[in-house]
Amino acid sequence: MSAGSVLPPAEELPLRVKLGNGFGSIAYGVKDNGFAVLLLVFYSQVLGLEAGLVGLILLVALLLDAMIDPLVGYWSDKTHSKWGKRHPWMYAAILPMAAAWLMLWHPPETSDATLYLYLLVFAFLMRAAVSCYEIPALSVVPGLTSDYDERTSITRWRFIFAWIGGLGMLMLAFGVFLVPSERYPVGQLNVDGYGYYGWTGALLMVVAATVGAVSTHSRIARLASAPAEHLPLGETIRKVAAILSNRAFLIVLGTTLFNFINLGVTYSTATFILTYYWEMPQAGFIAYSFALFIGVVVALGLIALLQRKIEKRSGAVVCALISLAFGLSPYVLRFAGHFPANDSPVLIPVLFTLVAISNGLAVAAGMMVQSMAADVIEASQETTGERTEGIFFSAYFFTQKCATGIGIFLAGTIVSLSQFPAQARPGEVAPAILDNLALYYLAVLTLISLASVTVISRFPITRAEHTARLAKLQQQLTSPPGPAP
DSSP: OOGGGOOOOOOOOOHHHHHHHHHHTHHHHHHHHIIIIIIHHIIIIITOOOHHHHHHHHHHHHHHHTTTHHHHHHHHHTOOOTTTTTHHHHHHHHHHHHHHHHHHTSOOSOOHHHHHHHHHHHHHHHHHHHHHHHHHHHHHHHHHOOOHHHHHHHHHHHHHHHHHHHHHHHHHIIIIISOOOSSOSSGGGOHHHHHHHHHHHHHHHHHHHHHHHHHHHHHHHTSOOOOOOOOOHHHHHHHHHHHHTOHHHHHHHHHHHHHHHHHHHHHHHHHHIIIIISOOOHHHHHHHHHHHHHHHHHHHHHHHHHTTTSOHHHHHHHHHHHHHHHHHHHHHHHHTTOSOOTTOTTHHHHHHHHHHHHHHHHHHHHHHHHHHHHHHHHHHHHHHSOOOHHHHHHHHHHHHHHHHHHHHHHHHHHHHHTTOOTTOOTTOSOHHHHHHHHHHHHHHHHHHHHHHHHHHTTOOOOHHHHHHHHHHHHHHHHSOOOOOO
16 A cells, blocks of 8 residues: 555544534535525525526536536645645635625626626635535545544534535524515525625635634644556546445435435425424524524534444434424424414424424435545555545535535525515415425425435444444554565
């Protein structure tokens, strides 16, 4: 094995390293929440573009981004500098990422056709810049430690801070920026508020991404890496294809695809459903953000409790199924006539308690799946002799972004199929339209959740297998080479 195949120590990391690495994911949380929750609403309900076309434009931007992710992963694997493989990419991406984000929320006053093109360009640039930061940042995780449970701990903090970033911005959006005014009686239609939202997110991205990169700089730079290989294009493609054909990794990609489609659908329809189906007052949106945050705290405690007691696969399956049951229950009960009415004082506490539980379990399942992705690195190293975190996590991240884009597209399709009117006011949308909106949403949520559980239940790597593989790889790395023939 080459020097690039060196195993990171199977050690417990200092808390400051885990917190710093996790803090960097705030930038991704800001971006992902903005794309999932507000971008469709901003360009369709506020700027007046057709929701289905906005969803399609965002999907096209994502498909264009397909050319970026594998290249970033491969090139970062082959990068060699005094800063290590990943950190040059992370530092270079910070300002472009913030600039593209800022432009998305400050579109010019122009024709609809130009606005569609503007959205396409800056959605693509935003995704590309995020790729150049987040793929190397994810690839750092397996290099910090090879311990089975410690990787779950690192992933836990990355998830927590990503959610803090996203939900923090959501609370600011609904509590500060998108509040009703004399000019904008419906806060979600306050065009000026979206501009302030963009500036705040851009500044937060710069700070978080910088801290995330600096916090792991010295630990990763010290790891040995292989000398650069210069392979013909055809051989490079065959090599990447062989690495990505690992069965365990394909299972992780499959469940990641389904999980993030669901997230994209859920959060892109959330503003529509909360505003019009549940007829939430402005305080309800703050309560919704708080409920999601409580769910993340629940996930943090749940993972700490479970990570050393059960297999990651089992935990992911159980958490996902229970999450689905709690997520469906408000709508099923409403259709059955057993849920509080929209003007009931108990609607918000009952609804958001169920939301918090469902979200917490879903986040816990997602943490376990991402931790599984890190364990695939050594499984591949065993067969290929190389550590290729960048290639693996570029595929993982691209799948995640594809899924979110597909989810946003499906959300736009759901809104269009339900014949939802543009710039509608709460209480003025026909009940049949609202029922269709909820039914389409529930059908998609159920089918995709069950598909995700079916796929991840087949993940083959256990704690015992991972531990045995580490021992075998360490023995190979420390054994002297045999005599030359």
